[in-house]
Amino acid sequence: MEVRFNHMQVSPGAMQAMLKLEGFIKTSGxxxxxxxxxxxxxxxxxxxxxxxxxxxxxxxxLGESEQRIYLLNAWREAPFYTDKERVVLELTEAVTRISEQGVPQELYDRVRAHVDEVEYVAIIMAINTINAWNRIAISTGMFPNQD
Known part of the structure; x- marks a missing residue:
């Protein structure tokens, strides 16, 4: 595997924009x-x-358990996630796959039972930010380092 190019060197402004998104999330609570x-x-x-x-x-x-990390792709069947985490993971899937069915009102209502509007926006921004990072990494050919 070979990186296509270093996007951070080619476009520092784009990198700064992404880091501003990360900064917002870190200060969002x-x-x-x-x-x-x-x-x-x-x-x-x-x-x-x-x-x-x-x-x-x-x-x-951050102290996350191996079990919760390994089972994250099967969170619906694993009893190791809180109700809030479950609805946020469901929202994460819906927003990541937004073209499939959007964010149904019923899901929005369940998420809002756990978070206020301010936290909802922070969650949406977090989902959008990682989706942007994923698309940057995949389209520029980034791959894990061997360590």
Missing amino acids: LDANLYELIKIRSSQINGCAFCLNVHTKDARK
Whole structure:
């Protein structure tokens, strides 16, 4: 595998825009562990090996268990996630696959039972940000480092 080009060197402004999104999320009050679950689940759906490698490591650093990381792609059948995490993961899937059915009102209502409007926006921004990172990594040919 070979990286097509280094997008950070080619377009520092684009990188700065992405880092501003990350900065917003970090100051939004969104739980860091929940953000890592969002990043991992979106990256699983999008097939972004680079991002999966980075964010599973980051989740471990935050104290996330191996079991919860390994079972994230089967979260519906695994009893290790809170009700809030479950609706956020479902929302993550819906937004990542937005062209399939949008975000149904019923899902929105279930998410809002756990979060206010401000946190809802932070979650949506988190989902959109990791989807953008996935698309950048995949389209520029990024792959996990051997470490």
